[in-house]
């Protein structure tokens with residue numbers, strides 16, 4: 001069964017999502033500004049939680065002529081760090097047209113042993129041609145999710161840091177025999193930095 005806002009709120013106290021925002025935030029009031037700034041929503045929703053993109057790092061995929069990407073031997077040279085920019089609308093990275101980029105979640109999550117998390121895109125970005133890869137966070141996993149985005153449009157697009165970027169859905173099942181923690185999964189305890197493919 002999918003978990004609701006009451007459950008997510010209760011579990012936040014036990015470390016499910018940190019930092020935790022108990023309502024859906026659509027605008028923030030900045031010191032020294034008369035008007036609040038509109039943000040891409042983040043925080044608790046009815047049956048999920050919208051997490052933010054960290055300003056720490058965003059990397060864009062680039063082709064290195066003469067090479068083939070090997071998931072068993074991934075080269076960091078294929079992912080070029082891109083600068084965080086800031087203007088009156090907020091801080092953002094630019095994901096060029098028809099390209100692929102990796103960022104990291106601002107929040108740290110800690111998945112209980114009887115829960116599976118599905119990470120899906122936000123409609124606001126989907127409407128701009130940005131596709132967030134649909135990925136799981138497994139029972140017993142902890143850390144900052146590495147987030148993958150493709151820009152399927154022919155225009156460059158901003159991806160805002162410190163604002164909502166993907167949403168998490170939480171599903172409860174019978175307790176599993178072996179969690180991500182007990183199997184010592186290789187992506188356990190990811191820091192707030194892009195974690196590359198490993199074998």
Ligand SMILES: Nc1ccn([C@H]2C[C@H](O)[C@@H](COP(=O)(O)OP(=O)(O)OP(=O)(O)O)O2)c(=O)n1
Pocket residue numbers: 119135136137138139141144145146147148180185186187190
């Ligand atoms: N966008 C995502 C999706 C997942 N994860 C983390 C949480 C997952 O619990 C863990 C492993 O995800 P997968 O099971 O999809 O990865 P693999 O099957 O490739 O790796 P493993 O062999 O560790 O299961 O990686 C992540 O950081 N960013």
